[in-house]
Amino acid sequence: MRASLAVTAALLAAAFAGAAADAAPRSTAVGVAQREFRISLYRTTVPPGTVRFNVTNFGEDAHDLAVIAPGGRRLAISPEIRAGRRHTLAVRLARPGAYRLLCTKLDHPARGMRATLRVKR
């Protein structure tokens, strides 16, 4: 009996060690998958506002993700995302238009790592 109570107490202690708070996403989420040498967008049209690119690198090489405005200006770029890792890149895309997404590494864009996200009202 004493042993079982001790086990119970240990289990309770472990349990009450607690859990992380749930996160609260706000903005338009766009799933993005990267692999050699492609970028897949799970959503290709979004309303104007802040867009959260939830990027997963399914490939074997490191990649990044840059967001290019319709005029050609680079709005944002993620840090290097290693193979098997994830990163959220949040960018405010206020104006309608076609935004280019690409990996800036070496010749990756030329080999296919580019995509287009449309912002529409």
Added chain:
Amino acid sequence: MTTAVAEAAAAGGAGTATGHTLDASLAGGETVAGGGAETAAKPAGKTAARRPVRRRRPPRRKPVRRRAAPSGPWTEAHVNRLFWRAGFGARPDEAAFWVKQGRSATLRYVLDGGPQGSALVGPAPSVEGRPLDPVNEWAHDGLWWLDRMVRSQRPLQEKMTLFWHDHFATNDQDTPLMLAQNRTFRRHALGSFPKLLRAVTLDPAMQLFLSLPDSDKEHPNENFARELMELFTLGKGYSEGDIRQAARALTGFRARWNDNGFGGIYYDRERHDAGVKRIFGQRGRFAWTDVLELAVAHPNHAPFLATKLWEFFVASPPSRATVRNLAGIYRRSGHRLKPVLAAILDHPALYRNLDAPDMVKSPIVFVAGTLRTNGLGVTYQSLTWMLDNMGQRPFDPPSVAGWEWGPAWMSSNSMRVRFDWGNRLIDDDALGPKPGTITQPPASPAEALEQALAAVGRPWISGVTRSHLLEMAARFFDDLTPRTRPQRRIERAEMLQRSLRLILLAGPDAQLH
């Protein structure tokens, strides 16, 4: 010369805007334009770029003679056993209802589903008050599926969807493709195995995972052919030569990619090896459909699948006679799954040891079952990392061989997280004592335990556990004196309830079904 094969399966993928649009304000902790920390997509030490690594299966256990199934009435213990094994548990009122309906009616319900059909019944899933976006939000795919397990009126269909997810294990593919594959598993969950196998072969996530689109007559890739025989249909009874020849027959598929990602699978006859092949001793100009038919017709297929299905539902290995019987049912039905499942779920072995459950709940079953048996919904984002830390994240089996089921689930870390989960349910008042509802200490240990059992869906506990919990309840107030303030006694009574409920939800007995 190309033929569209499975482009429809890419629905929800590139080129389509799916999912729920969220508020336009920025999530806390993230930075606009390039900020934000990189987060781990996988547990430490794992990489997403894994090749389909195959692991060795544990040695088969010898059949053990067990106590005979109790004959006689159809009891709540029978119903609970059936609902846990064939689904994700029964609420107390559900169990009581199906006891009254009897064995045949209960089995019919489990196999065919209720009158509500595919409707989901119960609180809708949400995260922080918002609907799920399974396509675009990380891990919402897993929560979306978990919600189906919790609210489906066809729990066996969801349980079999989980079985096929493990049997045809696929990972590291685009979320829309994984969701499409999940729909395929569900559609064929209890139907015809040949149709399921055909759908899986055409499934884009599977094709990309096992490199079928990279396989042409010049360089046939053996990945799919090998797993088709070893893991999907036969287990043994084939040669390396059979694999090589089948790989030739399976050539011709290609993937289409467009500007925004995957655009579908199609068949290119120019890339198919149309020559003569020799597979399982038969010669012919076999194509991919022929390979599937040859595998299903192979004498090892029916016993292989019957055994694997049995082991998903019953803890003790099947006897040879049982395998022969199940394989015969399967063959005679035209390779349909429901008749085999009906035989397994009606088998006395499923109901052995009702007083000592002997199957370990997998993390997904454990979590979904806790929610389902208590009428709770999927509203916890934290489930994502909890399931990961318990060792079973939906849509992410560790390899092409799937998860290792059974006692392997019970690592020390996994058990700690299972307690975290129970604690979470008690801490946020979902299953904990509501403030102000306990106004005096329990009249007796038995009353305290009964109150706790009623609050958490009356899970099974052994006689030994019951006596330990009663003793714990009896001693819980030992250090208090007659001079202790009444409020402190009430606080202690609340603590006792929390402790009892937590042990009932996550203690050793709760890990078994």
